[in-house]
Amino acid sequence: MAADTSQQPELIAALTNDAPLIIHWLESLGMMFDKHPDGRMKVRHGGGTCRKRMHSAGDMTGAEIMRVLRDEARNRTGKIKILEFTPAVELILDDKGNAAGAVLYNLETKEYYVARARAVVIATGGFGRLHIQGFPTTNHYGATADGVVMAYRAGVALQDLDSTQYHPTGAIFPEQNVGLLITEKVRGLGAQLLNIEGEQFCFPLEPRDVESACVIRECMEIGKGIITPTGRHGVWLDSPMIDMLHGEGTVRKELPAKFIQFKRYDIDISKVPMLIYPTLHYQNGGIRINEWAETSVKGLFSAGEVAGGVHGRNRLMGNSLLDVLVFGRRAGLRAIEHVKSSKAAGKLSLGHVEKFNKEIDKAGIDNGIQSPLILPNYAPDHVRARQIGQGSKN
Numbered sequence: 590m591a592a593d594t595s596q597q598p599e600l601i602a603a604l605t606n607d608a609p610l611i612i613h614w615l616e617s618l619g620m621m622f623d624k625h626p627d628g629r630m631k632v633r634h635g636g637g638t639c640r641k642r643m644h645s646a647g648d649m650t651g652a653e654i655m656r657v658l659r660d661e662a663r664n665r666t667g668k669i670k671i672l673e674f675t676p677a678v679e680l681i682l683d684d685k686g687n688a689a690g691a692v693l694y695n696l697e698t699k700e701y702y703v704a705r706a707r708a709v710v711i712a713t714g715g716f717g718r719l720h721i722q723g724f725p726t727t728n729h730y731g732a733t734a735d736g737v738v739m740a741y742r743a744g745v746a747l748q749d750l751d752s753t754q755y756h757p758t759g760a761i762f763p764e765q766n767v768g769l770l771i772t773e774k775v776r777g778l779g780a781q782l783l784n785i786e787g788e789q790f791c792f793p794l795e796p797r798d799v800e801s802a803c804v805i806r807e808c809m810e811i812g813k814g815i816i817t818p819t820g821r822h823g824v825w826l827d828s829p830m831i832d833m834l835h836g837e838g839t840v841r842k843e844l845p846a847k848f849i850q851f852k853r854y855d856i857d858i859s860k861v862p863m864l865i866y867p868t869l870h871y872q873n874g875g876i877r878i879n880e881w882a883e884t885s886v887k888g889l890f891s892a893g894e895v896a897g898g899v900h901g902r903n904r905l906m907g908n909s910l911l912d913v914l915v916f917g918r919r920a921g922l923r924a925i926e927h928v929k930s931s932k933a934a935g936k937l938s939l940g941h942v943e944k945f946n947k948e949i950d951k952a953g954i955d956n957g958i959q960s961p962l963i964l965p966n967y968a969p970d971h972v973r974a975r976q977i978g979q980g981s982k983n
C-alpha cells in the first residue's frame with residue numbers, strides 16, 4: 590500500500606502504546622476474550638496484516654466490550670448520569686470561542702435543553718446511515734455524522750471526510766440480512782471467496798479496499814457474480830470450508846452470532862456458503878484530534894469513529910475497537926484536567942451557528958437537508974405523508 594500521509598504518527602504511537610493497558614483493563618472488568626485452554630490469548634490474521642494480532646470474543650467482540658463497560662457505568666450509579674433518547678443537536682461555545690456545552694433534544698417530549706459543560710467530548714460514531722454511493726451499511730441507525738456536523742459549525746478542523754471504508758463481506762441474502770457484516774474472522778478462519786464457477790478470484794485476506802474492489806470487479810466487470818432473487822449481485826463466502834479445515838462444529842463455536850443470524854432463515858452456514866457483496870462500514874476521516882483527543886477548540890475533545898487521523902484513509906481490521914477505547918480514555922483524562930484547570934465558561938453563545946447559517950444563505954445553498962440528522966427516516970413517501978409531524982425530507 591502507498592504511504593498514507595494523512596495518518597498521524599503521534600496518534601498511532603498512542604494507539605499502540607496504550608493497547609496492552611486497554612486489553613488488561615477490559616480483562617479486569619471481566620471481558621471474556623477467546624483463549625487457548627492454557628490461558629493464552631488467541632490471535633488471528635485479519636485482512637492486510639503481516640502478523641497475527643486480532644483479539645476477539647467469538648464474533649461479538651464489540652458486544653462483549655459493551656457488556657462490561659455498561660456494567661461498569663451502571664455500577665457507578667450516581668456518579669455517571671445518563672440521558673437516554675436525548676441527542677445533542679448543536680454545540681454551545683462561550684464568548685471566548687471555548688466549548689461550553691451543547692443543545693440537547695428530547696426525542697420523546699420534543700423539548701430542547703441546554704447542557705452547560707466546561708469540557709465536551711464528541712463520540713457520536715460514523716456516517717454509515719448516509720448510505721454513501723447507495724450502498725447498504727453495517728452501521729446502527731444513529732450513525733448519521735451528527736458529531737462531524739456540529740463540530741464543523743463550531744469551526745473545528747476536520748480531515749479525510751471523502752474517505753469511506755467498504756467492508757468486502759456484507760450479506761446480500763436473505764433480503765432481511767442485507768448489509769449485515771460478515772466478520773473478517775470468517776476469512777481469518779480460512780473461508781475463501783468464490784465466483785459463480787466456484788473459482789477463487791482473489792487472496793481472501795487483502796486489505797478491505799483491495800478485497801472489496803476484487804468482489805465488485807468480479808460481479809460488475811467480469812460478470813462471474815451470482816444474482817439473488819431480488820436482483821442483487823454477489824459472490825460466495827464458503828463458510829463450510831472452516832469446519833473442513835478446523836473440524837466439525839468450529840463455525841458454530843467461533844461464529845455463534847452469524848450462525849444464529851442465518852439459522853433464523855433456515856440457512857446453516859456450516860453447510861452452505863453465504864452470499865456477500867461490499868457494504869458501507871466505516872468513516873475513515875473525521876474530526877481532527879491530537880494524541881490527547883483535543884480538537885482545535887479549547888475544551889472540546891473527540892474520540893472514536895467520529896475522529897480522523899488514527900487510521901489515515903484506510904483502516905486495517907480490528908483497530909477501531911482499540912481506537913475508541915484508547916482515545917476515549919485519553920479524552921476523559923484530558924477533559925478532567927481541563928475542567929480542574931479552567932475558569933467557568935463565559936457567556937454562552939450560538940453565534941457560530943448564526944454565522945454558519947448566514948454563510949449558507951450568502952452562498953445561496955438551500956438543499957433542504959436536515960442536519961444533524963439524528964435518525965434517518967426509511968419510510969417511503971406515501972407512508973411518510975401519513976406520519977404525524979413528519980415535515981422533514983430526510
Ligand SMILES: Cc1cc2nc3c(=O)[nH]c(=O)nc-3n(C[C@H](O)[C@H](O)[C@H](O)COP(=O)(O)OP(=O)(O)OC[C@H]3O[C@@H](n4cnc5c(N)ncnc54)[C@H](O)[C@@H]3O)c2cc1C
Nearest residue numbers: 676677713714727728731735770893894907908909910913
Ligand atoms: C457490525 C460491526 C462490527 C464491527 N466489528 C468490529 C471489530 O470486530 N473490530 C473493530 O475494531 N471494529 C469493528 N467495528 C467498527 C467499530 O465497532 C466502530 O468503529 C466503533 O464501535 C465506533 O465506536 P464509537 O464509540 O466511536 O461510535 P458508536 O459505537 O457508533 O457510538 C456512537 C454513539 O453516539 C450516539 N450518538 C450519535 N449521534 C448522537 C448525537 N447527536 N447526540 C448524542 N449521541 C449521539 C449513537 O447513538 C451511539 O450510541 C464494527 C462495526 C460494526 C458496525
